Amino acid sequence: MPFCEICEKGPSTGNSVEQRGKAKYLGGNGRKTTGITKRKWQPNLQHVRLDENGTTVRRWVCVKCIRSGTIKKAIVRKLFSLPTA
Numbered sequence: 001m002p003f004c005e006i007c008e009k010g011p012s013t014g015n016s017v018e019q020r021g022k023a024k025y026l027g028g029n030g031r032k033t034t035g036i037t038k039r040k041w042q043p044n045l046q047h048v049r050l051d052e053n054g055t056t057v058r059r060w061v062c063v064k065c066i067r068s069g070t071i072k073k074a075i076v077r078k079l080f081s082l083p084t085a
Contacts (some may be wrong), residue, residue: 005059006062008063009062011042011043014038014039014040014041016037016039018033019033019034043062045063046063048071050071051075
């Protein structure tokens with residue numbers, strides 16, 4: 001589940017920085033770093049029904065692919081239609 005099955009976007013890593021003090025431009029003595037820890041950002045993945053070659057499949061897809069129109073969602077039910085008289 002950690003990767004988008006369309007664009008292969010996965011988790012990214014970085015640092016979480018804790019600081020104390022007041023910035024110099026605000027009249028302080030400067031910011032001091034008191035701790036750095038590793039952290040992870042997870043992609044926003046959704047389990048979506050897709051229409052692939054006429055068949056319906058379920059895939060883990062990131063929201064960026066859904067919103068950009070990269071994928072085509074499967075039709076769950078037919079649209080509402082009035083009865084013919």
